[in-house]
Amino acid sequence: MEAWLHQGEYDRAYDALVAAAERRFTTAARAAEALVDLAEFYSLYGEAEAAAWQAALAEARSRWPRVERDERFAALDFELAALEARAEHLPDASSPRARYHLAQGLAYLGRFEEAEEALPEPDRLPDFLASRAWALLGRIHESLGRLAEAAGAHAQAALRSSGKERLWSWLDAAALWLEAGVPEEAARALVGAEPLRGEAELSDRATYHYLRARVELALGNPERAAEEIVQAEGLEAAGAGLSHGTAMVRAQVHQQRGQEEAARAAYRDAERRAGEGDLPFVWHEWGLFELDHGDPVRAEALLRKAAHDAAYPHRAQALADLAEAHYRLGDGPAADAAAKEALEQATVPAAHLILGNRAYDLGAWDEALAHYRAAAAAAREGDRDWVSATEMIVDVLAQTGYPNPTEVAELAERLLPYLPPSDEWRETLRGYAERARALVREGRMLN
Numbered sequence: 001m002e003a004w005l006h007q008g009e010y011d012r013a014y015d016a017l018v019a020a021a022e023r024r025f026t027t028a029a030r031a032a033e034a035l036v037d038l039a040e041f042y043s044l045y046g047e048a049e050a051a052a053w054q055a056a057l058a059e060a061r062s063r064w065p066r067v068e069r070d071e072r073f074a075a076l077d078f079e080l081a082a083l084e085a086r087a088e089h090l091p092d093a094s095s096p097r098a099r100y101h102l103a104q105g106l107a108y109l110g111r112f113e114e115a116e117e118a119l120p121e122p123d124r125l126p127d128f129l130a131s132r133a134w135a136l137l138g139r140i141h142e143s144l145g146r147l148a149e150a151a152g153a154h155a156q157a158a159l160r161s162s163g164k165e166r167l168w169s170w171l172d173a174a175a176l177w178l179e180a181g182v183p184e185e186a187a188r189a190l191v192g193a194e195p196l197r198g199e200a201e202l203s204d205r206a207t208y209h210y211l212r213a214r215v216e217l218a219l220g221n222p223e224r225a226a227e228e229i230v231q232a233e234g235l236e237a238a239g240a241g242l243s244h245g246t247a248m249v250r251a252q253v254h255q256q257r258g259q260e261e262a263a264r265a266a267y268r269d270a271e272r273r274a275g276e277g278d279l280p281f282v283w284h285e286w287g288l289f290e291l292d293h294g295d296p297v298r299a300e301a302l303l304r305k306a307a308h309d310a311a312y313p314h315r316a317q318a319l320a321d322l323a324e325a326h327y328r329l330g331d332g333p334a335a336d337a338a339a340k341e342a343l344e345q346a347t348v349p350a351a352h353l354i355l356g357n358r359a360y361d362l363g364a365w366d367e368a369l370a371h372y373r374a375a376a377a378a379a380r381e382g383d384r385d386w387v388s389a390t391e392m393i394v395d396v397l398a399q400t401g402y403p404n405p406t407e408v409a410e411l412a413e414r415l416l417p418y419l420p421p422s423d424e425w426r427e428t429l430r431g432y433a434e435r436a437r438a439l440v441r442e443g444r445m446l447n
Helices: 002-006 010-022 028-043 046-063 065-069 071-083 096-108 112-118 127-143 147-159 163-179 183-196 202-218 222-238 244-257 260-273 279-292 296-307 315-328 332-345 349-361 365-378 384-399 405-418 425-446
Strands: none
Touching: 028 046, 028 065, 028 071, 028 096, 046 065, 046 071, 065 071, 071 096, 096 112, 096 127, 112 127, 127 147, 127 163, 147 163, 147 183, 163 183, 163 202, 183 202, 202 222, 202 244, 222 244, 244 260, 244 279, 260 279, 279 296, 279 315, 296 315, 315 332, 315 349, 332 349, 349 365, 349 384, 365 384, 384 405, 384 425, 405 425
């Protein structure tokens, strides 16, 4: 039966489980155990089979009341209660199978750190649960902001799955590798998905081409990305309908091609297609596009809508980007207010950058330097915010008389590999570094 579940032969597994639960002349204990097996089967479907799951547990309890002492029964009962947001007591469990169901329940409750602690080593579980445990670990990592680890866990789930589950796990892994900024790994995940898409649902095939387009964009291949997004939108049109996500990727394709008006048209398509919960994502990305293309008025209007949506998960970043729009429009007080509100919600490098720029403009060097240092510390080295913050740290140190020339020289050298050859900052940084090294040499000679 477990082999059938692992291979996706759910009808055969279900028939065997029902037959075991209904077998005549069996003991009450064995009947209850068979019903717990049946409840576990229903748990794989989550909310869709919650009523049958509950009925199987209730029948097991009715047949043999002592089944309540069984770890797996208690864990399945907790998982169902968590799914229905009525869980109270967390039962004890030592067996890997019971701990898996406790972890699933804790994840339903949003208690991800506890879920991670409860989850056993996935490969200690039966095959049909091992793949699901890897997928659960992926969701836990994602919820805790560990995108690369989440992608890796979904890849492990794919290697242990079959059929649709394997395809879904490869697609999840690819999406998370993209979010983690590792398109090469996303491409490898899509290689795993490619042979499985032939008999997949239209929506899954569309997702494959959508992710393929994002990979090509990230690798600097807009022409290939354009071909993939045409296929994705064609499959969407033939299936459940056009999504805002494909329109947004089309906008990014036009951006890389330098086709600004076509990009705006694609963002308008995305706005029309998006549901209420997705609109802030569209407004935020569209607003950043307008900022990058010199239209802070339009950017401010879009970013304000995204930043004022209390349910938007990236609201802090949207507030920081709104602060930048205000700053470019010359509205310093509004920029300060938006940046400070962003920092009340999260440590956002872009918000520190705006506050640093405001202090720099006023000649408040210590305050500016503190914000630039905070921005650099919060950003990942090489990211745009890190580069901007580190440039300004070097600039402030130079403007204030090179109080630490060694730091100026070291930071300038760290920055240069991240700047394109045409960047005007390259010469400025080289000049600062040369002056700093000269001061270091003079100091040594004096000593």
